[in-house]
Amino acid sequence: MRTVTSKIRVGRAVRGPVPALALAALALAALACGAAGCGGAGERRRDGPLNVVATTGMVADAAARIGGDRVRVVGLMGPGVDPHLYKASEGDVRRLQEADLVLYNGLHLEAKMGEVLGRLGATRPARAVASAVDPADLQATPGYAGAHDPHIWFDVRLWRNAVTAVGEALAAADPPGAADYRRRLDDYRAELDSLDAWVRRRVATVPAPSRVLATAHDAFGYFGRAYGLEVRGLQGTSTATEAGTRDVQDLAAFLAERRVPAVFVESSVPPRAVEALQAAVRARGHDVRIGGSLYSDALGDPGGPAATYVGMVRANVTTIVEALGGAKEAP
């Protein structure tokens, strides 16, 4: 374990899938608890901080921020970890079983943890933050009937709604702290309002023809919709599929024609596909550059500028705006 912020700890020590035995044990524990009625929603098992386990860094950060000193937050997915591909380790399963509250993104972002999270919901309070977003605000995932794009944190206003689920779940699990959670939730939402306005101001400095965001996978759909950029991902909404040669050539032709100055790699996706895209654009006579690495589905390193959600958004927007020819921010 290592500390991500003063309050978040990354619980993951070992990579690898959960053996079937561990999953079976979890299922049995769920059945036993269900029959005996143990650990019901909102029931604290001991004194001390509320033991919260969150999947992504963005959710863990919201829990730490809104929970304050009443909670101890373990985030399962550290910097650079791809949530689409992440499988729960045995240690994760143990931490999830011991949690007073489990928080996750939802909308199948944690695709390989769906079964584990579903079983947990029978015995432990568990809440998807996406449940607090108005379904009318969600975008469909092309090619997957009924599925929605899970990358809701890229529209700061959507995330501002999503974090209300964190405040509500904390208050339900720890009713004496409800007023504290409400106050910190309100503070955080006000900060996210300011952040949203800042993003709008920054993006407005990019010349209109260059407002194109070409990245490794389709994580930035909500970002593009909210802030007025055309978004082109080499892979689909999940990273589980590989980009085809046709996609690379189509996107390269578009970028060369529009003379878009930069494309971007992502911290949680290997850079090779974007490097191939860059080569394809250059082969068409336009010298596109790699504009930098964006934090797409994970926060940055502990102690770094992108260690929090707000820091991640600021780092991404600064990278995007400056690489696409927008104004350098005044010091």
Ligand SMILES: [Zn+2]
């Ligand atoms: Zn993603």
